[in-house]
Amino acid sequence: MALNGEYEPSPEQWVRDQVATYEATGGAEGNTILNRPIVVITSRGARSGKLRKNPVMRVEHDGRYAAVASKGGAPEHPVWFHNFVAHPEVDLQDGPEVRTYRARIASGDERAAWWSRSVAAFPPYAEYQEKTDREIPVFVLEPVED
Numbered sequence: 001m002a003l004n005g006e007y008e009p010s011p012e013q014w015v016r017d018q019v020a021t022y023e024a025t026g027g028a029e030g031n032t033i034l035n036r037p038i039v040v041i042t043s044r045g046a047r048s049g050k051l052r053k054n055p056v057m058r059v060e061h062d063g064r065y066a067a068v069a070s071k072g073g074a075p076e077h078p079v080w081f082h083n084f085v086a087h088p089e090v091d092l093q094d095g096p097e098v099r100t101y102r103a104r105i106a107s108g109d110e111r112a113a114w115w116s117r118s119v120a121a122f123p124p125y126a127e128y129q130e131k132t133d134r135e136i137p138v139f140v141l142e143p144v145e146d
Contacts, residue, residue: 002098003042003091008050019053026096033057036122040093041067041141043103046086054080057122058094059114065092066114067103067139068122073131084139092141101141114138 009016021030022040031037037058045052059066071078084090084103092101106114115138119125129136 002100003044003051003089005044006050008045008048008052010052010054015054018055022055023053023093027093028095030055031095034122034124039065041080042091042093043080043083044087044089046082052080052083054078057118057125059118059121060094061114061117063143065094065101065141066106066118067141068115068118068125069137069139070125070128073128073136075132075134077134077137081137089144090141100144102144103139103141106138106140110140111138114140 010019018030018033018038019040022038027040033055038055039058040053040055042051042053044050056067059068067080067084069077069081069084085105088103090101090103091098105111115125118138125136
């Protein structure tokens with residue numbers, strides 16, 4: 001089951017370009033940021049209800065994914081954080097495959113395990129955490145069965 005609705009592209013040109021390239025090629029191109037693999041996640045806007053698409057680092061384990069709300073270590077969460085909280089059902093494209101997942105914030109030992117996997121997949125996350133006073137949220141995305 002894929003999300004339906006009006007798509008509103010990101011105000012950031014690089015995000016629009018990356019998502020368009022990734023989707024047009026089934027993930028064969030536009031599939032890295034800083035030489036690390038990415039996935040594209042579609043969420044529903046917390047306020048607008050419109051579909052939003054974001055490239056995020058690919059952190060996968062046993063068919064589940066993490067989405068790290070780092071915003072490069074900024075003091076505030078990325079906008080998509082609020083989308084995930086308000087509407088936890090998201091679509092994730094990993095290469096040509098698109099599946100629906102339910103997002104939830106990890107805590108405790110589970111967060112620690114996913115944080116470790118996330119830093120292994122994208123080492124700058126550790127630096128981002130040092131730059132901010134907030135604990136960077138880690139969402140676990142679990143497949144929704146059809």
